[in-house]
Amino acid sequence: MADPQTPEGSRWNFSQSFLTNFQSSRSDLQTCIQQATQSGTASKQTLDSLNLQLAQLSKNIVDAAGSIPKFDQRNCESQLKEIEQSLERLRKASSPASKFAFKRKAREATQPPSNVSTASATGSVAPKSSLTLSSYTMKLVTPRDLPDPETIAPELRSELSIIDLDSCILNLLNVKQYEISALHVRDVKNSILLLPVLEGSIILHDLTNCVVVVSCHQFRMHSSQNIDVYLSIQSNPIIEHCSGIRFGPYPSAFTLENDQHVPGLAVQDFSHIKSTPSPHWCMLAEGAWKSSEDWQSILTLDAIDLERVLQQALPGV
Missing domain, CATH: 2.160.20.70 (Pectate Lyase C-like)
Structure with missing residues (x-):
């Protein structure tokens, strides 16, 4: 094991900590997607939350570039790609996306100003998490x-x-x-x-x-x-x-x-x-x-x- 007092040791400690946290977060996200998939479709709020978790995991990998071994980085990116594909399948099953054909669609008259839910059970507005x-x-x-x-x-x-x-x-x-x-x-x-x-x-x-x-x-x-x-x-x-x-x-x-x-x-x-x-x-x-x-x-x-x-x-x- 590398000496934690050296730069190599510090990098090794960071790498091990990052991989442990990444795998934990990845597993949690994968479980959430699997649960949503089993129900057949997912609500817009659920999809937004899953997308945010995926974006955060992706950001973490990018930020860690150069501080973790390239093999581990490629492995994390590969795992993330599989999750992206699972989430994309769930998104399509929940709200099929139209192909790019420039077909005019009716305006979304009832769409709220933001795609993040803010109302609490009592009807009051709560601070958003993102x-x-x-x-x-x-x-x-x-x-x-x-x-x-x-x-x-x-x-x-x-x-x-x-x-x-x-x-x-x-x-x-x-x-x-x-x-x-x-x-x-x-x-x-x-x-x-x-x-x-x-x-x-x-x-x-x-x-x-x-x-x-x-x-x-x-x-x-x-x-x-x-x-x-x-x-x-x-x-x-x-x-x-x-x-x-x-x-x-x-x-x-x-x-x-x-x-x-x-x-x-x-x-x-x-x-x-x-x-x-x-x-x-x-x-x-x-x-x-x-x-x-x-x-x-x-x-x-x-x-x-x-x-x-x-x-x-x-x-x-």
């Missing part, structure tokens, strides 16, 4: 869909989880009342994400055919395909298990100070640890950048224009 947007299809999502800041504990207003969006435009450029500094994004496809300026990090998992606009201190993307990223960042972006990722500069239309139009962005691809250029990402050609008019049409669109804008703006359409 800030989350989840489970939207073919919708224009704006700050109005976030819960009232007063219903979120102050210490939890800085982290936002965005989970399970399909064919949506999400515009959160102006959410100053929440002081969001970190974002966790998972299971998003065929969508445009206009995200707030972050002093901290953004971690994205399992995105497909999307446009992402964000300014942040740290950017990490995992298991995603066919994504256009318009980015302002002070550090090097990180991608892993990704393909078809194109990076462009943060849009000047959004008047960000210290805008970075750096053509030689140094992206770290953890799936291509070689001296040769990574085949998984490239810089978006200047001629392919969206114009100020393009961004303005996205910012000012009405919900009825949603599918038209998606047809024009998404990478794979």
Whole structure:
């Protein structure tokens, strides 16, 4: 056993503690999914809770990268992937997701402002345990869909989880009342994400055919395909298990100070640890950048224009 007083010993102790906690949390989540699956379907509140637990486990793995052995990290990621598949099957059984075909859907007239339950048994509003947007299809999502800041504990207003969006435009450029500094994004496809300026990090998992606009201190993307990223960042972006990722500069239309139009962005691809250029990402050609008019049409669109804008703006359409 390594000497705990040495750096190697400290790393070993952290690794053992992390793996013990991870396996315990993973087992608990797996049991919850199995129980929900046995009942046939799960409520929206249950799915939200399961998604949040999964997002937290994923964040823990990302945060521990470099401090645990690569074999253990791959093993944890593999176990997490199996849970993701189980949860996806449960989600589809509970509320079948439509395929991306730009078929107009009726507006959700009875959908509450937020997909997180806040009412107690007595009808009073209780503080929420997290800030989350989840489970939207073919919708224009704006700050109005976030819960009232007063219903979120102050210490939890800085982290936002965005989970399970399909064919949506999400515009959160102006959410100053929440002081969001970190974002966790998972299971998003065929969508445009206009995200707030972050002093901290953004971690994205399992995105497909999307446009992402964000300014942040740290950017990490995992298991995603066919994504256009318009980015302002002070550090090097990180991608892993990704393909078809194109990076462009943060849009000047959004008047960000210290805008970075750096053509030689140094992206770290953890799936291509070689001296040769990574085949998984490239810089978006200047001629392919969206114009100020393009961004303005996205910012000012009405919900009825949603599918038209998606047809024009998404990478794979």
